[in-house]
Amino acid sequence: MANPLIALVGRPNVGKSTFFNKVAGRKISITEDRPGVTRDRLYTDAVWRDKHFTMVDTGGIELKSEDIMWKEIAKQADVAIETADVILFFTDGKEGLHPSDYDVADILRRSKKPVILVVNKIDDYSPDKVFEFYSLGLGEPYAISAEHSKGIGDVLDEAILHFPDTTQEPVPSLKIAVVGKPNAGKSSLVNKILGHERSIVTPMAGTTRDAIDTLFYRGDKAYTIIDTAGIRKKKNVDDDVEYYSNMRAFDAVRRSDVCLLVVDSAEGLTEQDVKIIGYVHEQGKPSVIVMNKWDLVEKDTHTVNRFEEQLKEDLKFMDYFKSIYISAKTGQRVEKMLAAVDEVYANASFRVPTGELNDLISDAVRLQEPPSYLGRRMRVFFSSQVGVCPPLFVLHVNDERLLHFSYARYLENQIRRAYDFTGTPIKIVVREKKDED
Numbered sequence: 001m002a003n004p005l006i007a008l009v010g011r012p013n014v015g016k017s018t019f020f021n022k023v024a025g026r027k028i029s030i031t032e033d034r035p036g037v038t039r040d041r042l043y044t045d046a047v048w049r050d051k052h053f054t055m056v057d058t059g060g061i062e063l064k065s066e067d068i069m070w071k072e073i074a075k076q077a078d079v080a081i082e083t084a085d086v087i088l089f090f091t092d093g094k095e096g097l098h099p100s101d102y103d104v105a106d107i108l109r110r111s112k113k114p115v116i117l118v119v120n121k122i123d124d125y126s127p128d129k130v131f132e133f134y135s136l137g138l139g140e141p142y143a144i145s146a147e148h149s150k151g152i153g154d155v156l157d158e159a160i161l162h163f164p165d166t167t168q169e170p171v172p173s174l175k176i177a178v179v180g181k182p183n184a185g186k187s188s189l190v191n192k193i194l195g196h197e198r199s200i201v202t203p204m205a206g207t208t209r210d211a212i213d214t215l216f217y218r219g220d221k222a223y224t225i226i227d228t229a230g231i232r233k234k235k236n237v238d239d240d241v242e243y244y245s246n247m248r249a250f251d252a253v254r255r256s257d258v259c260l261l262v263v264d265s266a267e268g269l270t271e272q273d274v275k276i277i278g279y280v281h282e283q284g285k286p287s288v289i290v291m292n293k294w295d296l297v298e299k300d301t302h303t304v305n306r307f308e309e310q311l312k313e314d315l316k317f318m319d320y321f322k323s324i325y326i327s328a329k330t331g332q333r334v335e336k337m338l339a340a341v342d343e344v345y346a347n348a349s350f351r352v353p354t355g356e357l358n359d360l361i362s363d364a365v366r367l368q369e370p371p372s373y374l375g376r377r378m379r380v381f382f383s384s385q386v387g388v389c390p391p392l393f394v395l396h397v398n399d400e401r402l403l404h405f406s407y408a409r410y411l412e413n414q415i416r417r418a419y420d421f422t423g424t425p426i427k428i429v430v431r432e433k434k435d436e437d
Contacts, residue, residue: 003045003054004163007081009108010090011100015120019090019146020044020057023156043213048156051163054215056084081108086162087115088155093143094121097132105136114162117141118155123148173215173222176341177256179249179280181231181272184262185292189328190214190227193337218338226252231276253279257389258286258341258348265291265307265325269314281318284390286348286424288322288340289315295327320416322423344423348389352419357383361395364414370407378402381433391426400430 008016024044122143133141144151228249326333370378382396
């Protein structure tokens, strides 16, 4: 059973994201003093008085706007309201009651869900500051200041009273970060995998600004897919919001188990794509290179081979890559995506038995001795795998300075020939055992 869901809704710039970040204990939503910064639904797991729940932050609702982006934001808020167990309706106590508040209140009443009216930005409470909000017909207003953490506990105390009777610990899941340049089709891919419009998709680049987590199931397996903002070149990031969006995307990579590296195959692999892929490699994450928009590429019987050869040329630093050619728009081969994710994660989680590893390294050293340096040659006494995700191998040697990077690469290649580590980096480190020199 999933955690109870609390949805934060209201018109733009009333402090929903500030409240969200305070309860989450970290900055997940991007907060800035201008409307429309939070565009998609953002999720976080939290605990209050031993009650586990999931909280969703939504973009501000502007029902009467004709702007395509505001219409998409309203659709996302509708989905959050539909799936929520409790709704926190945010208003602005500093600005006062707004005509749009009545429009949102009408929608919430029709939802038949428990609604808690939150009057935010009240630093010094007095009854006259919240009196007018009774006219919304949603019961007693809760006066809070999210920025100064005032009244948040009272709101959560009320919210948990409306939870279903049974709750469970947060579900362990495989975390999949979807990363790439703007407009590579990341959100379209996420929506296709989930089977519904989870992220806002419009023809303009850079629509997604936050890293958006969604828990879903395939059979008995649980996954959390993280749709991220397109990662732009540093020189093109001239806005604080974009800067923090890039940081959210990099953070999503760090906390993921597997990365889907989405590339616009109609455009081909670019320098920025290589930089993003290189970052994932440096973080030690298993990954799948997703060549998206394959339906737009003119093809013959050798097209895939040509693309693969180009990937091998451009990604020499990670020749272990696994690639898949898809179209998020048409759904072509998208159903193979999770199988590829499971495969590379299984490879990253594999442990080589210690006896087999020592035999392998001994044979490799006999086949090709380490190079001599200043009249000395590295000797390997013992080898072991001490970690997974990524696989980490430790060689106990006479002098750690004697391991040349080219010989480490040779040993890595020998390990890869013996075991399937497709899609995952592996790391080799040395530790010195001077007493055995």
